[in-house]
Amino acid sequence: xxxxxxxxxxxxxxxxEIRPAVKPRAVLVGHGRSFSxxxxxxxxxxxxxxxVWWWWCFIMACIVASFTVAGITxxxxxxxxxxGHRSPVNWAWDIVNFVFWIGIGHAGxxxxxxxxxxxxxxxxxxxRSAEAMTIFAVVCAGIFPVFHVGRVWYAWFLFPLxxxxxxxxxxxxxxxxxxxxxxxxxxxxxxxxYVGMIPDLATMRDRFASVGxxxxxxxxxxxxxxxxxxSRHWSNYEMAYLIxxxxxxxxxxxxxxxxxxxxxxxxLPGWHTTxxxxxxxxxAIFSGxxxxxxxxxxxxxxxxxxxxxxxxxxxxxxxVILATGTMVGYAYxxxxxxxxYGANPYxxxxxxxxxxxxxxxxYFIMISCNVVTPQFFWFKAVxxxxxxxxxxxxxxxxxxxxxxFVIIATSLARDFLPSSWGYYSPSIVxxxxxxxxxxxxxxxxxxxxxxxxxxxxxxxxAVTPQADPHAGEAHT
Amino acid sequence: MADRPYGLIATFATPGAVLRAAAQVxxxxxxxxxxxxxxxxxxxxxxxxxGRSRVPRxxxxxGITGFCTGMSMIWFMDRFDYPLTVGGKPFFSPLFAxxxxxxxxxxxxxxxxxxxxxxxxxxxxxxxxxxHYEHIRRGTDDLFFIVIERADPRFNLxxxxxxxxxxxxTDIAELAP
Numbered sequence: 270x271x272x273x274x275x276x277x278x279x280x281x282x283x284x285x286e287i288r289p290a291v292k293p294r295a296v297l298v299g300h301g302r303s304f305s306x307x308x309x310x311x312x313x314x315x316x317x318x319x320x321v322w323w324w325w326c327f328i329m330a331c332i333v334a335s336f337t338v339a340g341i342t343x344x345x346x347x348x349x350x351x352x353g354h355r356s357p358v359n360w361a362w363d364i365v366n367f368v369f370w371i372g373i374g375h376a377g378x379x380x381x382x383x384x385x386x387x388x389x390x391x392x393x394x395x396x397r398s399a400e401a402m403t404i405f406a407v408v409c410a411g412i413f414p415v416f417h418v419g420r421v422w423y424a425w426f427l428f429p430l431x432x433x434x435x436x437x438x439x440x441x442x443x444x445x446x447x448x449x450x451x452x453x454x455x456x457x458x459x460x461x462x463y464v465g466m467i468p469d470l471a472t473m474r475d476r477f478a479s480v481g482x483x484x485x486x487x488x489x490x491x492x493x494x495x496x497x498x499x500s501r502h503w504s505n506y507e508m509a510y511l512i513x514x515x516x517x518x519x520x521x522x523x524x525x526x527x528x529x530x531x532x533x534x535x536x537l538p539g540w541h542t543t544x545x546x547x548x549x550x551x552x553a554i555f556s557g558x559x560x561x562x563x564x565x566x567x568x569x570x571x572x573x574x575x576x577x578x579x580x581x582x583x584x585x586x587x588x589v590i591l592a593t594g595t596m597v598g599y600a601y602x603x604x605x606x607x608x609x610y611g612a613n614p615y616x617x618x619x620x621x622x623x624x625x626x627x628x629x630x631x632y633f634i635m636i637s638c639n640v641v642t643p644q645f646f647w648f649k650a651v652x653x654x655x656x657x658x659x660x661x662x663x664x665x666x667x668x669x670x671x672x673x674f675v676i677i678a679t680s681l682a683r684d685f686l687p688s689s690w691g692y693y694s695p696s697i698v699x700x701x702x703x704x705x706x707x708x709x710x711x712x713x714x715x716x717x718x719x720x721x722x723x724x725x726x727x728x729x730x731a732v733t734p735q736a737d738p739h740a741g742e743a744h745t
Numbered sequence: 746m747a748d749r750p751y752g753l754i755a756t757f758a759t760p761g762a763v764l765r766a767a768a769q770v771x772x773x774x775x776x777x778x779x780x781x782x783x784x785x786x787x788x789x790x791x792x793x794x795x796g797r798s799r800v801p802r803x804x805x806x807x808g809i810t811g812f813c814t815g816m817s818m819i820w821f822m823d824r825f826d827y828p829l830t831v832g833g834k835p836f837f838s839p840l841f842a843x844x845x846x847x848x849x850x851x852x853x854x855x856x857x858x859x860x861x862x863x864x865x866x867x868x869x870x871x872x873x874x875x876x877h878y879e880h881i882r883r884g885t886d887d888l889f890f891i892v893i894e895r896a897d898p899r900f901n902l903x904x905x906x907x908x909x910x911x912x913x914x915t916d917i918a919e920l921a922p
Contacts, residue, residue: 503789728784
């Protein structure tokens, strides 16, 4: 920084005093690792012999996933009445779980799209696995509304396909908007994930080919589309990636906005609020980052990825959780304020009931997990304690599930007329089905870890210091 | 003709070396040539004289198509083909048709962008001559290459080879067609 000092040498002393502090650039790849070290490290995870822990985890995940299969099979064979829904609570765990899983997915798109547009280079270490998380979370989310329609073999009625009733979908309903939002979200997430993976699949193809594993090389090569790293290709590729990031940003914001419209467009006190779209989006990102940490920290420990997921990455994620968690806390407070300020007795009752009514315990869990938990991340010592970060990330996941439960169940359980009040508790079938989705998610995630490059190899190489073509030259 | 090479390939060890060499090849007036890099090297586009990508134009067409598809689909279904009376609301309004059209804009843009990228890149192509070069596998790992094609009007085995050597390329080899 000697030239900076020279620039201000002739200036009045006060100017040199207020010169902004020069902060060292964060190290994104520790220990100055080389390009081939990165390829070996990441591709090696999928190339090595299947580790024993993987088989144990996979078997466990399959057993857990079988609960969803059992729950759904029983539901299809018997009827949707096997879930605990009854008037006045006709939406409960199914929609809670749907919003919960969709929300988790949002951090993946945030990391891959919004942080790409904001040139946050730390995203490169975590974007691949976060995008995988998005896709698998959308898969889990989709299970609930599809089976809640009752006769699941008619679920295709949701899409604008000609049917024998000659009636089309009602596009005035937010539920139909949701169909388009979620299916577009799932599709674009898969495309974004896949396009990002093409150069890395080519790397894996070439590595398998050079050790003579032709079958694997062919399969990976098929999906790599014959990628050869041509600069003319990279030019179009980078532009396409940037555009995908550019369109995924409004997409991710719109998806949770439309999910919140499912509630906000109704006239029910507690749902009918304009704060819902931004509040839902902040909550979704909050919960998603919680899940990213829950998944990344064990992976980092198992595969010794400390040079690629550094303390700086964990710090950044904790700070995002802190920021979005505080936003969510603000939204909780603002809902109460508006309920009082709006002077609508039904609205006021809905919120008093939410905090002090029969579901007070759910509200208490929600506040302690979502508002109190992230505040620990103000402290550097907490952010640097990996175990503590992991445990707090679990609390975030729990808290965000309860947020959706509080919003949905408490608002419905106390209807306008006290004669129609009820209390909802889930049936065993619902509990099975929800519990099993964690298995479905884990099965998919374990397969991802086993067969695909879990980090963006090419992007990681591009953020190393030696990737700068002017490395070692003096900047003028 | 069969034994005439597809072109010449030279190896470079660092992004800086391939960047400087690319500028020399560009200045020598070659058009039909390419760099092979394991990741997008910053500044290589301009060093090669490659212009701005045309992918955004295709994306724009996709986006407009998506929005028009959404609006006209909803108009056709709920206003024209089977007017559906729900709560006395209008049969068609761009306001309630907007969320679905918005999502379709994004969906169609995504497909157009990726499809456009593949078409402009000429992918998938699993049997390109470059892929048959014995050391090319490190081009997706840690080495950098410059390929000058015979199809280029300025291509001459001797002068092109010496240009690549002057530019700092090593292991200069002929590519089988």
